[in-house]
Amino acid sequence: MDLLLKNIVILPILLPLATGALLFLLDDRLRTAKSVISLVSNLGLIALAIALLASVGADASADLTRTYALGNWPAPFAIVLAADRLSALMLLLGAILGLCAQVYALARWSAAGPAFFGLVQFLLMGLAGAFLTGDLFNLFVFFEVLLAASYGLALHGSGGPRVRAGLHYIAINLAASMLFLIGVSLVYGMTGTLNMADLAARIPSVAAENRNLLEAGLGVLGIAFLIKAGAWPLCFWLPTTYAAASAPAAALFAIMSKVGIYVILRLSLLLVGDGAGASSGFGSALLLYMGMVTIAFGTIGVLASQGMARLAGYSVLVSSGTLLAAVGLGLTQVTSGALFYLVSSTLTAAAFFLLIELVERARVAGADILAVTTEAYGEDDEETDHEEEVGLAIPGVMAILGISFGAVALLLSGLPPLSGFVAKFAMLQGMLAGRIEDVPGPVWVLLTLVIVSGFAALIGMTRLGISTFWTSLEGAAPRVRVIELAPVAVLLALCVALTVWGGPVMRYMDLTAQALEQPHQYISSVLSTPLVEVPGGEAAH
Amino acid sequence: MELIIALAIGGLTGSGVWLLLRPRTYQVIIGLSLLSYAVNLFIFSMGRLRSNAASILPGAGADITGFSDPIPQALVLTAIVISFATTALFLVVLLAARGLTGTDHVDGRRD
Numbered sequence: 001m002d003l004l005l006k007n008i009v010i011l012p013i014l015l016p017l018a019t020g021a022l023l024f025l026l027d028d029r030l031r032t033a034k035s036v037i038s039l040v041s042n043l044g045l046i047a048l049a050i051a052l053l054a055s056v057g058a059d060a061s062a063d064l065t066r067t068y069a070l071g072n073w074p075a076p077f078a079i080v081l082a083a084d085r086l087s088a089l090m091l092l093l094g095a096i097l098g099l100c101a102q103v104y105a106l107a108r109w110s111a112a113g114p115a116f117f118g119l120v121q122f123l124l125m126g127l128a129g130a131f132l133t134g135d136l137f138n139l140f141v142f143f144e145v146l147l148a149a150s151y152g153l154a155l156h157g158s159g160g161p162r163v164r165a166g167l168h169y170i171a172i173n174l175a176a177s178m179l180f181l182i183g184v185s186l187v188y189g190m191t192g193t194l195n196m197a198d199l200a201a202r203i204p205s206v207a208a209e210n211r212n213l214l215e216a217g218l219g220v221l222g223i224a225f226l227i228k229a230g231a232w233p234l235c236f237w238l239p240t241t242y243a244a245a246s247a248p249a250a251a252l253f254a255i256m257s258k259v260g261i262y263v264i265l266r267l268s269l270l271l272v273g274d275g276a277g278a279s280s281g282f283g284s285a286l287l288l289y290m291g292m293v294t295i296a297f298g299t300i301g302v303l304a305s306q307g308m309a310r311l312a313g314y315s316v317l318v319s320s321g322t323l324l325a326a327v328g329l330g331l332t333q334v335t336s337g338a339l340f341y342l343v344s345s346t347l348t349a350a351a352f353f354l355l356i357e358l359v360e361r362a363r364v365a366g367a368d369i370l371a372v373t374t375e376a377y378g379e380d381d382e383e384t385d386h387e388e389e390v391g392l393a394i395p396g397v398m399a400i401l402g403i404s405f406g407a408v409a410l411l412l413s414g415l416p417p418l419s420g421f422v423a424k425f426a427m428l429q430g431m432l433a434g435r436i437e438d439v440p441g442p443v444w445v446l447l448t449l450v451i452v453s454g455f456a457a458l459i460g461m462t463r464l465g466i467s468t469f470w471t472s473l474e475g476a477a478p479r480v481r482v483i484e485l486a487p488v489a490v491l492l493a494l495c496v497a498l499t500v501w502g503g504p505v506m507r508y509m510d511l512t513a514q515a516l517e518q519p520h521q522y523i524s525s526v527l528s529t530p531l532v533e534v535p536g537g538e539a540a541h
Numbered sequence: 542m543e544l545i546i547a548l549a550i551g552g553l554t555g556s557g558v559w560l561l562l563r564p565r566t567y568q569v570i571i572g573l574s575l576l577s578y579a580v581n582l583f584i585f586s587m588g589r590l591r592s593n594a595a596s597i598l599p600g601a602g603a604d605i606t607g608f609s610d611p612i613p614q615a616l617v618l619t620a621i622v623i624s625f626a627t628t629a630l631f632l633v634v635l636l637a638a639r640g641l642t643g644t645d646h647v648d649g650r651r652d
Contacts, residue, residue: 141623144627158637158641160641163634164642166634167566167634167635167638167647170627170630170631174628177623178577178624181580181583182583184584184616185580185584185613186587188612188613189587
């Protein structure tokens, strides 16, 4: 137990790495064994994430950052892993999505290619690494790991549209990686360190003649993350890629855009927060306005979308925009509401992407033309291919899908009683804290945009829901297996749980936001990372 | 030396960005390669340009002013490996796209 606790920060990276490597070695004929190994490993990852969450978040009165010196080299010279409340939360979120996507894929998608489970494991490894690392260049490496896995997942299932969207996705991400490298090396050149905590300590004392270059480096770095987060005008790849990806891959991608948000949130508060001297508040106005334009763009996209998958892609943009604007505001209360929103919107987006495929199964391509034909020529026998369908058909499956769709619509639009409402309410409350006359103009604009985007989501979802569930062809109920419905139900149940236990969750988010605003505890615990005494040798000093 | 390096980085970046914005997939991949060369040189120059300087100290207590910074060199190595691997992966997707769409246009259009 003691050994586990000592190494708990590195285990979430090692476990998926080992599992992924093992899965690539196993023969594809052992598909059942592979899926079992992958699922068990993912359950283990969830357990680790919960243990980490409990160990850093248990004590509400103090902030605790667990650190781990890789290779037993002292910080800040070597790479340090650091887990605080935010990292543990994101890790848990990623692991849950991974499990849901894999269970869903058991029914069909895992058979579409031999590497599905292995790729998911490497994606989880990249996610865990990106959330846990305390080193800027190490962050780049883990970003590349997760991107490489995501390239594979985006193409999973192959086919023209997927490869075409994947080509754009890969090209734009490779270009973003170049920007990432330029930013990292500029920051290194100006400060002489890559350790995030050490950077935060050094940035206030950077010489005035170097400050412009440093800020240029931070800006280039920011652009790389904004591309991943899908901020307008860097977001045009996102709806196409997400809509083209297979359902489980798209559900996993729901957290990928949030990785960009996570890094922006962490770095903007750590490196250019209140304690950053002359660089304090660098780029926050830009984040605010970019976020607002992203919300507006996403809202228009939601209203204009003809298909559900594109609507889901644009709603991811709306949530990205909302989060970016909230980060740009830099108010602690808004940040804690935004963290709640981040969790809720990620779960919603994943559930939505999984649901879309099940719902679309009922809609044959060109369903509207087919409807006219059927009316003109009378009812055809639809008995032909029923025998081929494998699996259990649930009676009233359309009803279950409809209820889930309704729940997603409530979550996306932020209507009560589900967690989307709690999240938006918490953010709006934070924006309007204090005297109403003192609320600045941009905040009113943001507030209006958030409410309008919810309304647009409601309109878009209602329109698609009516055309899918009320005017669909008779007798075309989709064949859906329980194993495909279960992940959707779990994700939606988690949103319900977020609402029911809103109080404790919100307190956790408050503490997270406060720790992010005042990062001195994070900085000091990273810089004083304890080393292990090596028996029979000298500990590296 | 500064001028030559700066011109090299600028030339590579300019050609890389130009090619990246071209409509043929082959041009895009060459553009990405050129960009990655430019970025590698740039990382290298962030450790300050210095010729005939070793990057490994002979032992504790040595005067570090005569040595070059080893970290950018380590970063460049990592960046080279990663960009090589991702470019290879991109090449595979490029070939798949060529096979599926029958054209080497980035949007799969025939024109």
